[in-house]
Amino acid sequence: DTEVTQTPKHLVMGMTNKKSLKCEQHMGHRAMYWYKQKAKKPPELMFVYSYEKLSINESVPSRFSPECPNSSLLNLHLHALQPEDSALYLCASSRKQGSDTGELFFGEGSRLTVL
Amino acid sequence: GENVEQHPSTLSVQEGDSAVIKCTYSDSASNYFPWYKQELGKGPQLIIDIRSNVGEKKDQRIAVTLNKTAKHFSLHITETQPEDSAVYFCSARAAGNKLTFGGGTRVLVKP
Numbered sequence: 001d002t003e004v005t006q007t008p009k010h011l012v013m014g015m016t017n018k019k020s021l022k023c024e025q026h027m028g029h030r031a032m033y034w035y036k037q038k039a040k041k042p043p044e045l046m047f048v049y050s051y052e053k054l055s056i057n058e059s060v061p062s063r064f065s066p067e068c069p070n071s072s073l074l075n076l077h078l079h080a081l082q083p084e085d086s087a088l089y090l091c092a093s094s095r096k097q098g099s100d101t102g103e104l105f106f107g108e109g110s111r112l113t114v115l
Numbered sequence: 116g117e118n119v120e121q122h123p124s125t126l127s128v129q130e131g132d133s134a135v136i137k138c139t140y141s142d143s144a145s146n147y148f149p150w151y152k153q154e155l156g157k158g159p160q161l162i163i164d165i166r167s168n169v170g171e172k173k174d175q176r177i178a179v180t181l182n183k184t185a186k187h188f189s190l191h192i193t194e195t196q197p198e199d200s201a202v203y204f205c206s207a208r209a210a211g212n213k214l215t216f217g218g219g220t221r222v223l224v225k226p
Binding site for chain 2: 004040041042043045048056090092103104105106107108109
């Protein structure tokens with residue numbers, strides 16, 4: 001199984017809503033990532049979890065709150081988002097973080113629209 | 116930090132012709148250079164990668180070259196097919212650092 005599964009595929013939310021994006025992998029990877037991708041742009045790193053601990057936060061606003069309940073799951077909790085937060089949110093995983101990270105496997109993304 | 120420049124931003128080729136995408140990087144410590152293909156509505160997928168101890172790597176119709184001295188690397192796709200139409204991202208990483216992506220190249224293969 002070489003898949004990273006993300007749900008939901010599409011999400012529309014108002015600026016006062018609270019929602020969550022979910023990501024799951026069963027490759028035994030110990031590093032998991034959240035990326036944000038705007039149209040016609042490359043993915044931008046948001047957060048990295050290594051061995052279920054947050055290791056990188058790329059100065060992301062607190063309205064985005066990541067959570068790693070176990071080595072297979074990664075969540076992104078969303079609250080009080082702005083319309084400019086509308087984007088494709090990609091989850092990824094790799095064998096580990098740091099040297100010899102190995103291939104980065106991406107999910108198909110959750111397309112978020114904030115009204 | 117690392118900066119990766121990618122050219123061209125769009126590339127239109129006739130089916131069967133070759134496509135070449137070029138990237139430059141700034142951090143001489145970068146030692147891993149993966150290429151990703153992103154089809155419409157999907158996440159990026161690794162298609163080939165190269166490490167700094169290798170100058171060239173080939174996988175069927177796809178090849179990558181790396182010039183460490185000049186700090187540039189290229190993707191070559193031969194005998195292009197309509198299914199090669201996608202956005203391609205080059206990227207670079209130094210050990211322990213995050214992956215830095217180029218701006219992307221939208222490739223259109225015309226039948």
